[in-house]
Amino acid sequence: MNRWMTAISSFFSTLAITAIAKAQEGVPMPTPSFPKPMQLNLQVPVTPVAERIHDFHNFLLVIITVITIFVLLLILICVFRFNEKTNPIPSKTSHNTLLEVIWTGVPILILVAIAVPSFRLLYFMDRTTEAEMTLKVTGNQWFWSYEYPDQEISFDALALTDDMIGEGQHRLLETDRHVVIPVDTTIRLLFTANDVLHAWTIPAFGVKLDTVPGRTNETWTRVTKEGRYYGQCSELCGVDHSFMPIVVDVVSKEAFDAWVKKEQEAAALPLERAAIQLASASR
Numbered sequence: 001m002n003r004w005m006t007a008i009s010s011f012f013s014t015l016a017i018t019a020i021a022k023a024q025e026g027v028p029m030p031t032p033s034f035p036k037p038m039q040l041n042l043q044v045p046v047t048p049v050a051e052r053i054h055d056f057h058n059f060l061l062v063i064i065t066v067i068t069i070f071v072l073l074l075i076l077i078c079v080f081r082f083n084e085k086t087n088p089i090p091s092k093t094s095h096n097t098l099l100e101v102i103w104t105g106v107p108i109l110i111l112v113a114i115a116v117p118s119f120r121l122l123y124f125m126d127r128t129t130e131a132e133m134t135l136k137v138t139g140n141q142w143f144w145s146y147e148y149p150d151q152e153i154s155f156d157a158l159a160l161t162d163d164m165i166g167e168g169q170h171r172l173l174e175t176d177r178h179v180v181i182p183v184d185t186t187i188r189l190l191f192t193a194n195d196v197l198h199a200w201t202i203p204a205f206g207v208k209l210d211t212v213p214g215r216t217n218e219t220w221t222r223v224t225k226e227g228r229y230y231g232q233c234s235e236l237c238g239v240d241h242s243f244m245p246i247v248v249d250v251v252s253k254e255a256f257d258a259w260v261k262k263e264q265e266a267a268a269l270p271l272e273r274a275a276i277q278l279a280s281a282s283r
């Protein structure tokens with residue numbers, strides 16, 4: 001019986017892992033970072049944190065699958081072996097010490113097996129001591145403000161409304177200004193808010209952190225693949241919560257330096273000319 005159950009459990013675990021691998025293959029790589037219709041699984045990871053989140057997710061999926069199948073088997077055994085017809089005289093047993101120790105001990109062991117990698121991941125994503133630059137994000141009702149303290153650049157990013165969406169752009173995911181960061185660079189991310197709670201989220205980066213008024217939250221990222229990545233505010237923050245998307249362009253280090261130079265030059269221009277120049281540069 002035990003061998004039979006183990007065989008079935010491992011079969012379904014293998015099935016689940018294969019399904020994950022297949023889903024991962026099906027996601028097109030060039031612009032990996034926004035949700036697709038009928039998408040299965042998480043977005044393709046492009047940072048060390050997101051990769052570890054995926055590994056942890058897959059590990060949990062195996063555990064969940066095995067537990068679900070085990071419970072299903074117990075239910076089926078009860079239904080077929082202990083129904084009134086096949087088992088007319090029910091057992092009067094009310095206690096079984098060994099069984100009770102097992103069904104207390106085994107879940108504890110499973111929880112510990114989950115907790116160890118979970119805490120390891122939590123501390124890994126917590127902060128970095130090797131940041132090469134800093135990006136500060138401030139949540140506002142209902143847009144994001146960005147500051148690059150090292151480069152002395154700052155701007156607001158507002159959502160594009162439906163009538164402003166152009167060819168190839170994604171409704172509710174586009175902003176007038178894009179965050180630009182260099183590839184393969186460890187970036188310290190600082191989060192705060194001006195009014196209420198918001199959450200800055202880029203699924204492909206594995207970053208999702210609350211921006212809290214009066215407090216600075218910290219995490220970090222290091223994107224390994226150039227591209228355009230999309231996210232949205234993920235903490236209910238009021239009536240326009242659905243209209244504060246995030247767009248991050250991850251570019252080569254050279255392109256980032258050129259962008260910084262252009263931004264700094266624009267900052268030195270009179271306000272009106274700078275606004276026109278930056279608006280056209282973002283597209």
Ligand SMILES: [Cu+2]
Pocket residue numbers: 197198199233234235236237238240241242244
């Ligand atoms: Cu929000």
